[in-house]
Amino acid sequence: MNRVERGRAAKRLATDEHAAVHRVAALLLDYPDEELVAQLPAIHEVVSGMSARFRDPLTRLVSHLARVDVREAAAHYVATFDHRKRCCLFLTYYAHGDTRNRGVALVTFKQAYRAAGVELAQDELPDHLCVVLEFAATTDRVEGIRLLLAHRAGLELLRIALLEARSPYADALVAVCGTLPPLEGDELEAVARLAADGPPEEEVGLDPYSIPQHQGA
Template sequence: MRILKLISALLSYPTQALLDAVPELEQAVREDRSLPLHERERLFDFLETLEDADIWTLQAAYVEQFDRGRKFSLHLFEHVHGESRDRGQAMIDLLTVYQRHGFELKARELPDYLPLFLEFLASLPDAEARELLDQAMHVVALLGERLSAQHSPYHVLFDALLALGTTPQTLDAIREQVAGEGPDRSITEMDKIWEEEQVTFLASGPGGCGASQPAQQTVHFVRRPQAAAPL
């Protein structure tokens, strides 16, 4: 399912390198046979908007869409566990899946970051990739419905993911949930939420969670040497 790597790139923070690669991405969509024709056509439309866009406008829109609150977070476990302790164990379990397939994270990125997860799935045999994608499909559907309700162009990427996997049985309930949602509370009540929630830094100084890090980082998977130490 190489198309997953293309969707991963389109869901990542826009860069000039991505815009320069649009003709190559269009060719990849043209050659793909895993998606229905309708979904491929909508991916072409999405790529055409990239060709005509200014990089700074794209980057500002991306940050506004995905980075300002929790409602559209591209971290999968944010929508499953929130800030509970269960999220930490889920991260460990997902890292174990990556390690089992001989991969380790090269960038400082949480393992549940959706573009990273999709890039990993693109390296797997189709059946295994679909099985793992299906496990995240309820979150994919939730994000897709929220983006669609906002008329965001990014919703076509989530529709493509739904077409590649199994439509969740809870899709109607997800649509009802989205229809009844108000504004993102993590934005409208930011000060109150910060007062209510305890903030814990796992480490301080370079490399710790409290350390200053770049807002966006390129995500890659690299093959682990056989003798590599575990994460």
Template sequence: MKTFKVLSALAAYPSAAMVEAIPAMRQLLEAEGLLAAPARRLIEPLLADLTGGEIMEMQERYVFLFDRTRSLSLHLFEHVHGESRDRGQAMVDLKQLYEAAGFALNTSELPDYIPAFLEYLSLRPADEAASFLGETVHILITLAERLEKRSSPYAGLFRAMVALSKAKPKAEDMAAIVADDGIQPDDLEALDAVWQEEEVTFGPGAATAACGKDALGAKLRAANRPAEGVQPPAPAGVRTVVTHNRLPIA
């Protein structure tokens, strides 16, 4: 599903190689047809912005938006768990979901990083990928709305993801979203204060929980975690490294 790879690349940190690949991205989106024409048009402002700007300026803007504005974090569980201890367990569960399917993350990435999540979905069957994406629709809508308030062209990218998911958010899911803290990306003192969190760890010391669509949905809805689940079977065969740095035309 190259459409998911295109979305993954566009949601990642801009690079000169990514900008050069934009014409190929347009062709892939149209040829695969997963995104209807109206949804593809939602992405055009971002594509035009990326191709018409200076790469360093685009990178600086990206950092201010997504790395220094917590309410725009590209980590899914930031928006439903915040600083709760459940966030660490949710990370473990999602990582296990990837591994059960035979995929592994680049060690520098967290499992809930949206570009990495989208690339994982690009390797799943179309119906399954859309269903999993639908589990995050309340987060995608929240990000789109917050980006629209900032007049950011990235808003259209998240609106396109919502369209691709073909899902409608539940009221309780929207209510579970962590509120916008209102902190501006240039308020360094406030940013330092709110980013003081416990380290997220993975490995033998972490508890296990059931993996799969229902488990993922529960984590994304910030539901109570089961007492204990079943360890997924070890993946067989060749493992694919999932990394948001790969271009969609590969």
């Protein structure tokens, strides 16, 4: 899918329900803390009004986070997203790894945000999935979905990796990927190739864009 095709698809997919899915997923995929736990009843209420294909997986994740101790949830989050390369929440990592090419890809995200009047905090990388989903849900639906489509292979690998790890967070990716068109042709090949080869190996390094680690619970 080229840029023009992604733009057309994004316009078709920029629905209210998809925006709600992206907003909820952005919250649920963030580092779990007491603030998130306090929001779970309100999130559950939003999820309960969605179509079954989104409601069911997101309800499972909400229920899980409401049930487990927040320290246990935080430990699982770190073990999943910080210690598993195939469960990285930074979308450009899948296409570029920790190479200098990733810096160019990050600029694309920053330009999209600035065009919509959004400036990120200094310590916030623009390709973090929660940031992209929040942008798609609350600022620019079409451009946000276009960014997701541009990194579809990485999203799908993340979904597959979380399912294989039997992580409850897989349900958030199932819902997010459900807002996008079915994979076909070159996209299927890209996912298979990425699953087989993984992200590019480090070349010279990209210290300014290294993936931050969470500091435990």
